[in-house]
Amino acid sequence: MKRNSRQQAVTLAEMLISMVGSTIVVGALLLSSIELQRSLHTSESYAANQADQRRLMDCLSRDLRRAIGVATATTVGGSGGVKLSGASATIEGSTSLVVTLPGYYQSNTPTDPNFDQPMPVVAASNYVDYGTGNQHAPGVIVIFRKEYIESEDCVCFVRLEGDAQFIIVRNADNLHLNVTMDPDGRSGTVAVTFLSPRHDSQTMIAMRDQVLLRNIRTD
Amino acid sequence: MKTLHTRNQASALLLSLAALALLAFTAAYTLRRVTPRFQMASQAAAWQEARLAAESGIDVALQDLSKNATGTTAGTWQGWKQTQNGAIVPAVDNTLSLNSALNLVNSLLSLLGLGNSVQVTSPLKVSPPIFLDNMQTVSPGNRPTSVDVQLWAIYPTPSPYYRWFRLRAMATCALPPTSASIFDDLEASIRRYSLRNVRPQLRKDDVGVPMGIPTPNTSRVVEVLVEPVLPFELAILTDQSLSLATSGSWSVDSYDSRDPKKSGPNGAYPGKGSPQIQKNGNIASNAHRPPDSMYGPLIAANGCAVLGGVATNGGDNPATDVHENVSGATQIVASQIRNDFYREMKPFARPTGGIFRPPPPLGQSYAPESESSPAQYLVSGNLHDFSVAPWSGSGNGALTIAVNGDLDVNSGTISVPSNVTVKIYVRGNIDFHNYSINQGGYAAQLQIYGEETNGELRTLRAYGQASISAAFYGPEYDVQLADAVEWFGAVAARSFQMLGGGQGGFHYDEALGVVGDPIGFRIARYVEDVRE
Numbered sequence: 128m129k130r131n132s133r134q135q136a137v138t139l140a141e142m143l144i145s146m147v148g149s150t151i152v153v154g155a156l157l158l159s160s161i162e163l164q165r166s167l168h169t170s171e172s173y174a175a176n177q178a179d180q181r182r183l184m185d186c187l188s189r190d191l192r193r194a195i196g197v198a199t200a201t202t203v204g205g206s207g208g209v210k211l212s213g214a215s216a217t218i219e220g221s222t223s224l225v226v227t228l229p230g231y232y233q234s235n236t237p238t239d240p241n242f243d244q245p246m247p248v249v250a251a252s253n254y255v256d257y258g259t260g261n262q263h264a265p266g267v268i269v270i271f272r273k274e275y276i277e278s279e280d281c282v283c284f285v286r287l288e289g290d291a292q293f294i295i296v297r298n299a300d301n302l303h304l305n306v307t308m309d310p311d312g313r314s315g316t317v318a319v320t321f322l323s324p325r326h327d328s329q330t331m332i333a334m335r336d337q338v339l340l341r342n343i344r345t346d
Numbered sequence: 347m348k349t350l351h352t353r354n355q356a357s358a359l360l361l362s363l364a365a366l367a368l369l370a371f372t373a374a375y376t377l378r379r380v381t382p383r384f385q386m387a388s389q390a391a392a393w394q395e396a397r398l399a400a401e402s403g404i405d406v407a408l409q410d411l412s413k414n415a416t417g418t419t420a421g422t423w424q425g426w427k428q429t430q431n432g433a434i435v436p437a438v439d440n441t442l443s444l445n446s447a448l449n450l451v452n453s454l455l456s457l458l459g460l461g462n463s464v465q466v467t468s469p470l471k472v473s474p475p476i477f478l479d480n481m482q483t484v485s486p487g488n489r490p491t492s493v494d495v496q497l498w499a500i501y502p503t504p505s506p507y508y509r510w511f512r513l514r515a516m517a518t519c520a521l522p523p524t525s526a527s528i529f530d531d532l533e534a535s536i537r538r539y540s541l542r543n544v545r546p547q548l549r550k551d552d553v554g555v556p557m558g559i560p561t562p563n564t565s566r567v568v569e570v571l572v573e574p575v576l577p578f579e580l581a582i583l584t585d586q587s588l589s590l591a592t593s594g595s596w597s598v599d600s601y602d603s604r605d606p607k608k609s610g611p612n613g614a615y616p617g618k619g620s621p622q623i624q625k626n627g628n629i630a631s632n633a634h635r636p637p638d639s640m641y642g643p644l645i646a647a648n649g650c651a652v653l654g655g656v657a658t659n660g661g662d663n664p665a666t667d668v669h670e671n672v673s674g675a676t677q678i679v680a681s682q683i684r685n686d687f688y689r690e691m692k693p694f695a696r697p698t699g700g701i702f703r704p705p706p707p708l709g710q711s712y713a714p715e716s717e718s719s720p721a722q723y724l725v726s727g728n729l730h731d732f733s734v735a736p737w738s739g740s741g742n743g744a745l746t747i748a749v750n751g752d753l754d755v756n757s758g759t760i761s762v763p764s765n766v767t768v769k770i771y772v773r774g775n776i777d778f779h780n781y782s783i784n785q786g787g788y789a790a791q792l793q794i795y796g797e798e799t800n801g802e803l804r805t806l807r808a809y810g811q812a813s814i815s816a817a818f819y820g821p822e823y824d825v826q827l828a829d830a831v832e833w834f835g836a837v838a839a840r841s842f843q844m845l846g847g848g849q850g851g852f853h854y855d856e857a858l859g860v861v862g863d864p865i866g867f868r869i870a871r872y873v874e875d876v877r878e
Binding site: 156159160163164167168170171174175177178181182185186189192193228229231232242243245247248249250253254255256257293294295296297341342 | 365368369372373376377379380383384386387390393394397470472500510512530532533535536547569571573860869870871872873874875876877878
């Protein structure tokens with residue numbers, strides 16, 4: 128089985144052919160690996176965006192469902208709000224959504240032991256509602272806003288109720304919230320969209336929830 | 347050569363295996379990150395379904411309230427339970443004392459207007475709850491769901507005619523068994539799942555037998571305050587057709603006999619064109635369009651002015667600016683026309699408790715008793731014109747007349763003293779001919795109820811110059827007014843038709859808005875307890 132040198136050598140043509148072949152195979156492998164990674168990353172991104180989208184929509188819908196007032200405001204504290212009825216608002220930049228909830232809890236300070244305790248029912252003005260003494264409880268202002276939160280070092284969607292700030296979505300640059308109230312002001316649509324994470328895609332992925340306000344609006 | 351070949355093949359195999367391993371690892375890593383996010387979608391769906399189930403529990407309770415707490419008699423509260431000395435017993439077998447004088451049934455009865463009038467204090471008292479225990483539902487996602495509903499009576503309320511209730515429903519929906527952990531802290535803080543153990547805060551709403559939905563699960567709690575729907579809240583309410591006057595300047599408006607600024611002298615109608623005239627002469631119809639013609643008239647306004655809202659059960663095409671649901675609406679403010687109305691109407695039965703006296707001899711007046719214990723008369727035939735003696739006791743007097751035949755005023759009138767309220771329950775037809783009824787009196791003093799007729803149609807008729815001051819509620823009665831009839835009060839009937847018109851009209855007395863026994867209940871306040 129002794130080899131001679133002619134058998135061991137590889138011709139230039141053979142080498143070129145094998146190199147081209149190898150390049151094609153390795154290249155295809157590399158490309159498919161990159162595409163697969165990109166696709167999987169897109170899937171992950173998509174799933175994350177969709178979870179954020181759903182959470183934002185559910186959180187806002189839950190508040191809208193029990194709201195007694197819906198407005199938009201550009202002030203930090205939500206004062207001077209403009210009643211939202213028969214109109215649409217995009218919650219971006221300085222525009223925030225101000226939802227007034229019926230007063231129900233004894234305290235709105237999270238550290239207060241009565242934070243989760245409902246108020247008694249009282250009669251005033253010929254109707255019954257939650258309150259104290261002889262007065263019905265005033266509405267509770269809740270603000271939804273998209274802003275940069277320093278502690279999170281990113282743009283977030285936040286829900287502000289009294290002193291309590293609750294982050295609904297982190298890294299919310301790609302998430303857009305639009306609220307449309309019908310002309311009668313008694314129902315509305317919450318739409319949350321994000322740009323598809325697919326490479327070079329311009330498709331907006333939208334999710335909508337139609338909400339019927341259960342309470343009579345007082346604003 | 348053989349060795350060389352073998353070595354080459356092994357290298358290729360190793361290379362392929364390495365590449366495959368790398369890809370598999372990448373895929374596994376990504377799937378590991380993506381799967382919990384998709385699992386979150388499933389958890390969120392269960393969270394939504396828990397809310398839907400809680401609201402359906404409220405709906406069931408509202409239905410039972412309508413069944414048991416409307417009309418003139420207390421219901422049986424079938425299926426409802428309560429805790430008594432630590433044991434769960436049917437709510438009907440109720441002896442639990444709230445205090446020495448008042449138990450739950452009594453409080454419900456007092457709220458039904460059957461007990462003594464009570465003084466309003468604030469905060470209000472709340473009775474011990476009765477409850478529906480572990481109602482089982484299967485959500486659209488095929489997840490088992492359990493609902494507990496608690497009901498409290500609130501008393502005393504601002505009016506002896508007002509009955510308010512508090513309802514609280516907790517629904518628990520199963521999560522997928524693999525939901526042992528929450529991937530996202532933000533998700534956890536909003537949805538608050540019970541993963542390994544039920545959150546202790548929820549136990550107080552899990553009344554009766556503990557619910558059997560295993561963890562992981564999710565619970566949501568909805569609470570509502572419900573107020574009664576009273577029979578005379580609208581000027582004209584019909585279950586079917588509603589047609590206003592066809593001629594003259596006949597119109598619909600309102601006044602408030604309780605308020606001197608909104609009424610004439612002694613609470614009377616202030617007269618057309620008066621500044622005291624109000625714009626709450628609301629009219630509505632439950633009638634609906636056939637399926638093959640969804641848009642079109644359901645109320646014939648016939649050019650009459652209506653100072654108030656006009657509402658129908660559909661019929662208005664949202665794609666057009668005109669209101670197809672009301673024809674002849676030239677004198678109705680367009681923004682006052684709605685098409686999202688429906689109100690269930692069911693006939694009242696006459697009171698069954700107490701002693702019914704025979705009617706007084708001809709020429710003598712009916713004698714009232716106190717409001718808390720009204721005098722009751724039974725007229726086995728027809729009832730014609732009659733008068734009522736003034737009440738000489740303290741407060742106001744009251745009188746109930748149950749008529750097995752017709753109420754036929756073919757001469758004279760019905761006259762009611764200013765300190766007496768008369769309720770008439772009629773099984774037959776009602777005909778006022780062209781005679782004035784309770785003229786100069788308040789509409790709330792003469793309440794006429796058309797009873798259940800087992801499908802037979804009944805009519806209420808008046809014509810000529812009849813001037814009627816009364817409140818009528820009869821879901822199986824067709825009201826037919828003709829010529830120049832003028833009505834002060836309210837009408838709730840199967841149908842309403844005004845043929846003719848003249849200078850008069852229909853004048854709703856807003857004082858009727860708080861009068862009468864409830865015909866149903868509606869949600870006055872809705873909250874979701876999100877902090878529990």
